[in-house]
Amino acid sequence: MDTLLYLTRRIAQALVVILIVTVVVFGLLHALPGGPARGILGQQATPQQITLFNHDQGLDRPLPVQYLYYLRQLLHGDLGTSYTLNEAVSQLIEQRLPKTLVLTVLSAIIGLSLAIPLGMWQAVRRNKPADYVITTLSFVAYSTPVYFLGLVLVLVFTQVLRWFPSQAPQGDTVGQVFADPVALVLPVVTGAASMVAAFSRYMRAATLENLSEDYVRTARAGGSRQRAILFKHVFRNSLTPVIAMLGYYVPVLFGGALVVEQLFNYPGMGLLFWSAAQSSDYPVLLGCVLVISVATVVGSLLADIVQRVVDPRVKGGLV
Amino acid sequence: MSVQSARRWGLVAQFPAPLKARFARNKLAVAGLVVVALFFLFCFLGPVLYSTDQVHTDLTQVNLHPSGSHWLGTDAVGHDEVGRLMYGGKVSLLVGLAAGVLATVIGTLWGAVAGYAGGWIDAVMMRVVDAGIAIPALFILLVVSAITTPGVTGLIVILGLVSWLVPSRLVRAETLTLKSRDYVLTLRAIGGSHSRAITRHILPNSVSTIVVAATFQVADAILLVAYVSYLGLGVQPPSTDWGGMLSAGLTAAYSGRWWLIVPPGLAIILVVCAFNAVGDGLRDAFDVKGRG
């Protein structure tokens, strides 16, 4: 019952956020040169067509009415038609999104599985040389633009060492992407690097905070060894705030994908978005923004739910 | 060990060292401050001492290797790379600084109002922030850049408008804590006004949070403006910034002309690192929360 109440409330909140996102995107749509009619009919539409369309679709009506109309379109999965590719935006995204997800999810998994032990290890070795070295490295990585890092990796590994191809796997389906795992290495590593930098910092801070908690002293007083305390107690307690951070990291991941895909010519949603930005293909741009925003909202919703499962206190409403 | 128990054991000095001393103890932060100062000198004073033509192309001087006359070589249209670094750095630093400050101002006002008002006003304002966080800043920036080609001022405003969300959350959290502090409650109980509570207690006590947020915000803004320019949608040629230089040097890099991308790339990393280090130092000196 308690959980149900929480879920309804949290989902309602997420829906409100999505609604606000649609208002922003709707606003951008109306700020477009030519207005939404052009956005939907395409670049070549004549003024007559536009007037007719505007009347047919009620675009000469007041804005709130139009907004409702826009919402109805969205609910039907209609994101408009691409200017340049002459295809429904929803279809384009449907093709590209899975590939972007492959890239981001792989980067996230690899990044986290490195960052979490690294952060803990740093906390344990606090103020020792190893901590200083890694802290400085992650500090630099944290401040490095993803594309510069990618660029350096490309130059070193494809031009100088020639270990990897400079192009990411091409192909239309997820299966084809996995068919060429070697080509996937550099894009995933680039994506994972900033993740490692950010999350080893969070994990280090969380672990340090937990190491100074009273319960650690209680466990020591009960004769538990440092290692046992670390793995049985501190690890789980430090992980929960990091999971919460993960929800907010979804937009950063997509931002990273945008750059990585452009750099390695990986045919995902990021590349779609980038080329749309070059050619002012507004329907594609706004469609992508909408989809990514919804993904972010869903991501932080999931992170909250996971946190609730991991941390019993959240269920008790104490945190 | 909790702060309380530390205090109980007399471990916390009765008179905390002054802010400056606590900041100075953080060597990384001091180094950061020095780096920031040096870059400002380099970009704004450098052109006076080391004058180069960054407007006209010089086709006799293209793609030169680093040498005595051109320390970092020249680019594809004959601009001296050191001079270009100063020229582009002006834009990067100016836009980053202004956008970071603008974002902090917007975020502070929004967060302070939401936190102090509470109730449904707070709920609505924070859902707006959630929505803003859900729309990745980089994407919105590219959309806006696709609609109009912003000048420097436009870029500052747009960057400010997409990156005020994190400071607004921090300031809201701070306001929430401060408004239930005993001294604010005492003031309210004897009939003190809301405006007095805000101007005399809440804002002065949030200054440290705001300053720290602003520092990190500047670092983020410099990165963001570099991203936008790198993706070809920032300030337009012949003007440039470090991100734009990277973008222009991209193809050259594949043919071995490293000097066109390594210097601007390192410049971005150094400056962003420096601002982050200063932010870390200030945060520790002020003893405020915020950002891992």
Next chain:
Amino acid sequence: MNSILEIENLGVTFSTESGDVPAVRGVSLRVAAGETLALVGESGSGKSTVALAALGLLPGNARASGGVSVGGTDVVGAGEAELARLRGRTASMVFQEPATALDPLTRIGKQIAEVVRNHRDVSRREAAAEAVALLRRVGIPEPERRASAFPFQLSGGQRQRVVIAMAIANSPGLLVADEPTTALDVTVQAEILDLLRALAADSGTGVLLVTHNMGVVADFADRVAVMLEGEIVETGAVEEVLLRPTHEYTRRLLAAVPRLAVTGSGNGSVVREEVEGAPVVELRDVSVRFGRGPGAVRALEEVSLTVRAGETVGLVGESGSGKSTAARVALGLVAPESGGVSLFGADLRKARGRARRALLAGVGVVLQDPVASLDARMSVAECVAEPLRVHRRGMGAAERRERVAEVLELVRLPRELARRGPRELSGGQRQRVSLARALVLEPRLLVADEPTSALDVSVQQTVLEVISELQAELGFACLFVSHDLAVVQQFAGRVVVMRDGRVEEQGPTMSTLLHPETEYTRRLIAAVPIPDPVLQRERRKRRLALGTGAGA
């Protein structure tokens, strides 16, 4: 005699940013099997440091010298592995803060089993069964079910029982208890002390009890060592030290402890005559609810109370009883859901603007936390002058400065303090600055919410003295919120006892506290330990005979 703990010439130094700080110097003591030694002192005396040093639990920036021997093992020179074998088996510890002492994400049964398995080669299942048995021993109802609870699902008292279960899991010879009941309500404190006493007696465990509370010492200890500034100044049997102290500091300390009078004529000398003045503040059938929907909490339920001109009303109760909420309703900080509040005869809820300000100008407030009560960014003068800036806007700077100096002297602080920042002051000084701020407008009502509960007894005494002297001089009424019955008895003419958001009973302090009408008040009073070992022994026997207090 066989000592389980022997400390010889212990010294502990902390290296801090501002240099080395010696916390403990030349401390020697011993605890025999089966006996309880109480280590008492005020904050900063180093008593907790000694306790931690006994188990080698000092933080990383501490250096210990001298000898600490637990059951024959030298602790000062021991490595982590050796210490781990010792801790939880030969010696174990109970901490002050049950709220944070347990891992929030691990079920309590598992945490107890961990201590069992640290020292005994038993299977997981056997350890789990042992944990249930231990929970039963420390008086947790339905231990089989509770073993799978998380710490947040237990009350503070129950959590402390779990910590005790962990401590006794391997029948240690020495139990170090660092302020084990300080964070708990008195009735819970009595239960925990009974439990500790029973467990120690059962297994002949020696106990090192660290506490600031002389009542707890009288209730529990066989011998007492008094610490002052890192050194032991007096050691002896509990009757000797508490009843016939020889050291000057011990005498001062004991004199400052407020004692709950439990016998007498019902007409104590400290209590002023009952006043029949006009009501200054009045709560009528006030109910308060926090939150909305099914998660809402009822904080107050039809609470009525009155403070009349010139009188002091003590508002007492355990945590969660609603006493602070009631005070906040009186101040207009919390809006009641139903019921009426009148301040100086006017309805506070209806008053707006100028009229409201005029009403509130007659109120002074002192809250509990000496750190949070003053804005650290202001000087003492600015803090004290704030009410003047709100209500006497026409007042000139010179006049204001003069008034601030006057009030500072009123609360026995030197004028020179005005330029200082709150951070430079001690806790007691800060609370007096708060008091000065509360009195600067010469209020007709002072609301004090636990104004001394964060202070050491000797400092508390000074602050309380200042308040009552000024009250006699200025004649304000006072609503005094406290959890400490002894302080209220000394201070208030009338008392209101609260429980679970309701008024349990109210009346003149002496008659109410000596002859309580309700079972709850009787239990509350019986649970307060008094700093006289002989008397306290009697009280404990009577309390246990009544079958109240002991939860086990």
